[in-house]
Amino acid sequence: MRNKANHLRRNLADAIATSAAALAVIVVLVPLAAIFIYLVIKGIGSLNWAFLTHTPAPVGEQGGGMANAIAGSFMILGLASLIGVPLGIGAGVYVAEYGRSWLSKYIRFTADVLNGVPSIVIGIAVYGLVVMRQGHFSALAGGVALGIMMIPTICRTTEEILLMVPRSVREAAYGLGIPQWRCTVSVTLRTAISGVITGIMLAFARVAGETAPLLFTAFGNQFWNWNPNQPTAALPLQIFTYAISPFEEWHQQAWAGALVLVALIVGTVTLVRVVTRRGMFRGA
Amino acid sequence: MGVGIDVRGLRAWFGKFEALHDISMHIRPNCATAIIGPSGCGKSTFIRCLNRMHETVPDAGVSGQVLVGQRDIYGNGSSAVEVRRRIGMVFQKPNPFPTMSIYDNVAAGLKLNGVRNRRLVDEAVERSLRSSALWDEVKDVLKKKSGASLSGGQQQRLCIARALAVEPEVLLMDEPASALDPISTSKIEELIFSLKEHYTVVIVTHNMQQAARVADYTGFFLLGSLIEYDETKKIFTTPGDKRTEDYITGRFG
Numbered sequence: 001m002r003n004k005a006n007h008l009r010r011n012l013a014d015a016i017a018t019s020a021a022a023l024a025v026i027v028v029l030v031p032l033a034a035i036f037i038y039l040v041i042k043g044i045g046s047l048n049w050a051f052l053t054h055t056p057a058p059v060g061e062q063g064g065g066m067a068n069a070i071a072g073s074f075m076i077l078g079l080a081s082l083i084g085v086p087l088g089i090g091a092g093v094y095v096a097e098y099g100r101s102w103l104s105k106y107i108r109f110t111a112d113v114l115n116g117v118p119s120i121v122i123g124i125a126v127y128g129l130v131v132m133r134q135g136h137f138s139a140l141a142g143g144v145a146l147g148i149m150m151i152p153t154i155c156r157t158t159e160e161i162l163l164m165v166p167r168s169v170r171e172a173a174y175g176l177g178i179p180q181w182r183c184t185v186s187v188t189l190r191t192a193i194s195g196v197i198t199g200i201m202l203a204f205a206r207v208a209g210e211t212a213p214l215l216f217t218a219f220g221n222q223f224w225n226w227n228p229n230q231p232t233a234a235l236p237l238q239i240f241t242y243a244i245s246p247f248e249e250w251h252q253q254a255w256a257g258a259l260v261l262v263a264l265i266v267g268t269v270t271l272v273r274v275v276t277r278r279g280m281f282r283g284a
Numbered sequence: 285m286g287v288g289i290d291v292r293g294l295r296a297w298f299g300k301f302e303a304l305h306d307i308s309m310h311i312r313p314n315c316a317t318a319i320i321g322p323s324g325c326g327k328s329t330f331i332r333c334l335n336r337m338h339e340t341v342p343d344a345g346v347s348g349q350v351l352v353g354q355r356d357i358y359g360n361g362s363s364a365v366e367v368r369r370r371i372g373m374v375f376q377k378p379n380p381f382p383t384m385s386i387y388d389n390v391a392a393g394l395k396l397n398g399v400r401n402r403r404l405v406d407e408a409v410e411r412s413l414r415s416s417a418l419w420d421e422v423k424d425v426l427k428k429k430s431g432a433s434l435s436g437g438q439q440q441r442l443c444i445a446r447a448l449a450v451e452p453e454v455l456l457m458d459e460p461a462s463a464l465d466p467i468s469t470s471k472i473e474e475l476i477f478s479l480k481e482h483y484t485v486v487i488v489t490h491n492m493q494q495a496a497r498v499a500d501y502t503g504f505f506l507l508g509s510l511i512e513y514d515e516t517k518k519i520f521t522t523p524g525d526k527r528t529e530d531y532i533t534g535r536f537g
Contacts, residue, residue, distance in 0.1 A: 166379075169379055169382065172375065172381065173396070174337065174340055175335070175368055175373035175447070176392060177365050178392070182396050186396050
């Protein structure tokens with residue numbers, strides 16, 4: 001009899017735990033889905049070919065688009081990745097593979113602090129370090145600001161993922177007479193690559209929507225600009241400008257811009273995943 | 285061809301703990317030598333000193349001489365990386381590189397050490413997989429399947445092939461069959477038999493029957509000391525030391 005009661009209690013506990021977990025999933029997914037659906041409803045009306053191919057219309061005129069801001073965002077994010085990815089991975093590899101020294105403690109601490117620095121503070125710092133010195137705003141300055149923001153995320157995820165690669169895999173490489181640097185690059189990093197890429201994508205997605213650090217670095221631009229050394233438009237900046245404007249049509253365009261921004265982030269992340277997964281074996 | 289190993293006054297530490305006390309033994313070329321002993325007696329530490337893997341552990345220390353052929357692997361000007369290229373190792377748990385294909389696993393030692401010649405690598409991969417008796421099972425999926433997708437026994441033979449591909453002079457095996465089923469185990473044992481034609485094989489095992497089956501010479505370790513070292517037949521029939529006798533007759537361990 002006792003056994004049966006126990007059995008019942010266990011089944012009940014199992015059912016409760018399972019439904020609690022399912023409920024948590026729903027609670028997480030609902031706001032996410034709500035934001036996305038709301039964005040589509042608000043933004044889809046103003047989204048057309050002209051929006052994706054034209055520069056903003058002068059004040060008072062109808063139409064126009066955010067093509068220059070889309071291109072500008074890609075340029076700034078490209079520059080940011082050029083700075084953030086190698087430095088972040090480099091620091092993460094150092095801390096995980098070579099870091100038994102005092103230096104790695106400082107790197108970890110610095111990364112955590114940097115992660116907590118408000119993005120506008122990073123914007124001001126880059127304004128002082130790059131914009132003031134150059135004497136003008138530029139995509140480069142924007143890239144530096146976003147790149148700095150990418151470093152701590154990439155550094156810490158790279159470290160965590162590398163530490164998850166079992167010691168036996170490294171031993172196998174050392175046992176073959178492979179030098180440590182070669183083992184790190186061709187064996188450890190290669191084993192952990194999908195996790196490292198996840199870290200990069202996380203950092204990328206996070207900074208892609210940043211507005212504050214761009215306000216006084218990339219500054220924004222109403223026209224096409226392909227020169228990284230000139231003020232450049234970016235989607236979040238354009239959305240910000242349009243959203244606080246007094247014009248209803250600009251509000252609509254801000255919604256469309258937000259939708260495009262989210263779509264571009266999702267698109268880029270998906271593309272990178274597909275490309276890097278091809279020709280690679282899934283880790284076992 | 286295999287070479288002999290002369291171990292002279294070898295001591296090894298983990299931090300302050302001395303795990304091996306003054307070990308001296310001569311391992312003969314082209315023979316299989318088994319190292320037996322109860323858990324924690326230092327047999328794994330000993331074998332890991334023979335290719336300088338021991339020092340990859342933090343706080344590990346070594347003193348003494350290990351002459352492989354004529355050269356002291358701990359001598360001046362000897363590099364750990366160089367030593368490990370000449371002395372291959374197979375570990376207790378199969379550890380193929382999880383994201384590499386079967387082919388890339390076997391080729392890893394060559395490719396990652398800078399061998400670019402495709403034909404050379406192809407030949408080495410086939411030769412190694414044939415000597416580890418895995419070729420027939422994998423020859424059609426060399427580049428299609430991941431090393432990690434093989435069964436445990438196949439993975440271990442893959443690891444043996446990987447170690448053989450760099451043409452070492454000595455092959456160290458640290459309980460290579462302890463994670464495998466009896467059929468895979470017997471395959472590995474047959475393999476050891478054929479491998480000693482070309483290599484000097486040192487195998488750590490806690491399975492005494494296995495030592496008796498595959499080894500020409502056997503050394504018995506206890507609490508970090510080499511108690512007895514002789515022909516396998518002698519060790520298992522007329523051991524000279526009481527402790528050896530106690531161990532092989534199952535009175536402790």
